Amino acid sequence: MDPIKIGWLGSALGGPDGFSDRIHRMAFDEAIDEGLIDRPVEFVIHPENGLPRGTAKNATEGASKRLKHWNGATAKPL
Numbered sequence: 001m002d003p004i005k006i007g008w009l010g011s012a013l014g015g016p017d018g019f020s021d022r023i024h025r026m027a028f029d030e031a032i033d034e035g036l037i038d039r040p041v042e043f044v045i046h047p048e049n050g051l052p053r054g055t056a057k058n059a060t061e062g063a064s065k066r067l068k069h070w071n072g073a074t075a076k077p078l
Contacts, residue, residue: 007044
């Protein structure tokens with residue numbers, strides 16, 4: 001079974017195992033433990049020079065470029 005790809009981008013993620021990364025992973029680990037997700041999960045982290053240090057344009061353009069490589073993927077701001 002193919003994994004569910006979960007991704008986020010931003011300049012304040014702290015990279016792999018940073019604060020934001022750990023918070024997101026904890027939420028999905030909890031969902032897996034509770035049986036809400038029945039497939040493996042693959043996390044994709046892509047740092048961008050977005051807000052607050054860069055621009056929103058950097059983040060949205062970076063996401064668009066990245067998603068072109070994934071068929072059927074969409075970007076949705078939080």
